[in-house]
Amino acid sequence: MRNLYLTAFLFAMALFNTAFANTGIALVHGTGNPSDAYNSYWKSEFVESVRQGLDNSSNLIVVNCNFDKYMWDAAASGCLATQLHDFITSKNIDDLIVVTHSNGGNVMRWIMSNPTWDSRYPRIIDSLRWVNAIAPSSGGTPLADAVMQGNMFEKVLGWILGFKTDAVRQQQEAWMAYYNANWLLGTGGRPSLPKGFWTIVGSDVESAMWDRDSYCGGYAETVGLEVTQNWLDGCSDGFLNCSSQNAAGSVWFYDKDRLRGGEPLNHNQSRRKCFNLDVFIRNDI
Amino acid sequence: MNKLKAVTFASLAALSLATVAKKAPSDSKEINDYLLPLDKKAVTFSQKLMPDENITLGKTSLSVSSKSYYQTINGAALKSGVWLYTTAEKAVVRITPAKSLVNGKTALSKTLEPTDLVLSGNNGEFNVSKSGMSIQASSQQLNSAHPSIFKNSSAFVIDKSMGKGDFLLKTNKSIDDNSKYLIHVFDKNSNVSLDLKSSQSSFSQGQLLRVKAKFSGNQNIDYAMSNAKLISPTGEQYDMSLNKGKTGVNANLKIDFDTQRKPGELWKVVFDMNSDSQDKVKRTAELAIDIHEKTARIAKVKYGNSGAEVSVNVDKPGRYEIRSWIFTGSGKRMEPGRIEYSAKWLDEGNHTFLVPLSSKKGLREEIKQLQLMDQSRLAVLDILEQ
Incomplete structure (x- = not known):
């Protein structure tokens, strides 16, 4: 009975904290080095739709960092920590929701899994309510494997297939298996992350020419992702297998279970205003 | 899963003790390419664990499974034909030009499109682009899907009607004999890995x-x-x-x-x-x-009234972390309780980390696992199960 009272008390405290907290939201992009992720990565329609869920509409930040680098690099997690820390400090945010896409989930998970790496990390973790990770590449992707396999280094030629970015190397499945087992939390057999890591899983690519839903986010991109599905499982979004997307944290929902018309989200659509994805993110605030 | 349930535990985690020490230890001048430029402040952090968490202790094993192979071939071989081996229908084949030495100069070999390739097997010879191959992807399509990944590559899926087994792939395109290509065969539907x-x-x-x-x-x-x-x-x-x-x-x-x-x-x-x-x-x-490189090691663990002293011998200066996995219980049964993290800059020599353990009557806390991490070089140096 005592435990019941304690749980009820903590639950009430949590609700109280959430209700009276200063809530902020950060959008964290995936692989790449954007200087204007608002327009180039997410697009304004998505960001502005999500912003409507905030009491104070200025409490939103769109992060711009170099995620072509390894997740532990100062240009990646160091940059993300700087932008998140400055955001919560300058705006007195004590209830931070972080929304990540793709490899952005790995960089955020690096911060959450290695709290002593940087003296700013504990403050960021303590301010977090949770992370909503859209299509995170937690288990890597066979596409990174495909492009790295056989890419030998020869003294005269250098890398015979050309140099691949650190982020591509990092997202090989075997590399992510190592990092998940040693440096990252939240996957099977590992301790949980210090705060929730809720995943939205994209499970298919639909590219029928007559279906207007195939055009959301761009038809050419959708067709390209349908092609690259050949290297992936039946359940995949054109870049990641579902097993990679749900490898860490807890599943919030699969695309077809919640989105408008039971539509699947391909890897490009999962960062765009497609099939009410933005509404789910907004209402979660 | 219910997100509100997680809020409760998130609040528990928020009660975690996170402290930042005021003073950075001494500098080291041995900074090079192999040392990350990390913060020198000492940082500790305490993370609550759920009692029912299924945690694997000890050294981590790794495994991987493959249904594919790749080989590098030169232009002469591709013009005369190279054998592909499959054990199931609808294998996926990708051709990527590599760098090679042509007339003493480094050059990227010519991109080969599906129209440049001919595949022959038990059911005859087919031009890859005209045979009804179920999917042909030009280098342009693949590049637009993932520019950072599939630049210059082209691909096709062997049509179901061609079955499985051995196939001869060749090109009729004029390519240099010394040019170089990577052929990647993914036997996706095979049951042999x-x-x-x-x-x-x-x-x-x-x-x-x-x-x-x-x-x-x-x-x-x-x-x-x-x-x-x-x-x-x-x-x-x-x-x-x-x-x-x-x-x-x-x-x-x-x-x-x-x-x-x-x-x-x-x-x-x-x-x-x-x-x-x-x-x-x-x-x-x-x-x-x-x-x-083994830059440090756990030398000794000594238990006292308020916790454990972990002695660490350091060979090379760097930022090191002791990660303690603490289980709690009141009887024989021990459950995951929390992880204590403590990191600081250490110079060469002997150093001590203190791991706090509860001394409350009736509550037992044990360190089930200790890890020593070299954060500066990103290495897991020691994993000790207690």
Whole structure:
């Protein structure tokens, strides 16, 4: 009975904290080095739709960092920590929701899994309510494997297939298996992350020419992702297998279970205003 | 899963003690490419665990499974024809031009499109673009899907009507004999995979690296046509000796060479294996492992009234972390309680980390696992199970 009272008390405290907290939201992009992720990565329609869920509409930040680098690099997690820390400090945010896409989930998970790496990390973790990770590449992707396999280094030629970015190397499945087992939390057999890591899983690519839903986010991109599905499982979004997307944290929902018309989200659509994805993110605030 | 449930536990975690020490320890001038420029402040953090968390303790093993293989060929071979081996229908084939030396100069070989390729098998000869191959992807399509990944590559899926088995792939395009291509065959629908396993994921100098490999099913290995090698992050290759095991094969290598690498970059063990069966199976599998320099070690753990003192011997200055996995219980049953993290900059010599443990009556706390991490070089140096 005592435990019941304690749980009820903590639950009430949590609700109280959430209700009276200063809530902020950060959008964290995936692989790449954007200087204007608002327009180039997410697009304004998505960001502005999500912003409507905030009491104070200025409490939103769109992060711009170099995620072509390894997740532990100062240009990646160091940059993300700087932008998140400055955001919560300058705006007195004590209830931070972080929304990540793709490899952005790995960089955020690096911060959450290695709290002593940087003296700013504990403050960021303590301010977090949770992370909503859209299509995170937690288990890597066979596409990174495909492009790295056989890419030998020869003294005269250098890398015979050309140099691949650190982020591509990092997202090989075997590399992510190592990092998940040693440096990252939240996957099977590992301790949980210090705060929730809720995943939205994209499970298919639909590219029928007559279906207007195939055009959301761009038809050419959708067709390209349908092609690259050949290297992936039946359940995949054109870049990641579902097993990679749900490898860490807890599943919030699969695309077809919640989105408008039971539509699947391909890897490009999962960062765009497609099939009410933005509404789910907004209402979660 | 209910997010509100998680809020409750998130609040518990928010009660965690996170402190930042005021003073940074002494500087070291041994900063180089192999040392990350990390914060020198000491930081501690305490993370609550759920009692029912299913946590695996001890050294971590790694495994990988592959249904694909790749090979590098030159232009002359591709013009006369190169054999592809599949064990199931609808294999996916990708062709990527590589750099080569042409007339003494480095050049990227010409891109080959599906229209440039002819595939022949038991059911005849087909131009890849006209045969009804179920999917043909031009280099432009693949590049637009993932520019950073599939630049210049083209691909096709072998049409179901062509079945499985051996195929001859050749090009009629005029390409230089010395040009170079990577052919990658993904036998996606096959039930035969090459499985690799290592009982540990992290190695240091002087240790023996051992990786087991076997085909799934009843495929036997053709030892004369198989090999394994270790490849460093910068491309140096080391041949591994193969020994027949009870099931499959073991590849071994004593690590007695320079193990310097950029922090976090992994080495890979690559197996190229062929079966000795009539229906030839060919597979390449790659396992990523860490090989690092042993820069520090846990020397001693001493328990006192308020916790444990962990002594660490440091050979090279850097930022080090002790991660303590603490289980709690009141009787015999112990459950996950929390993780205590403590990191600080340490110079060469002997140092101590203090791990706080509860001294409350009736509540027992035990350190089930201790980890020593070199944050500056990204290496897991010690894992001690208590």
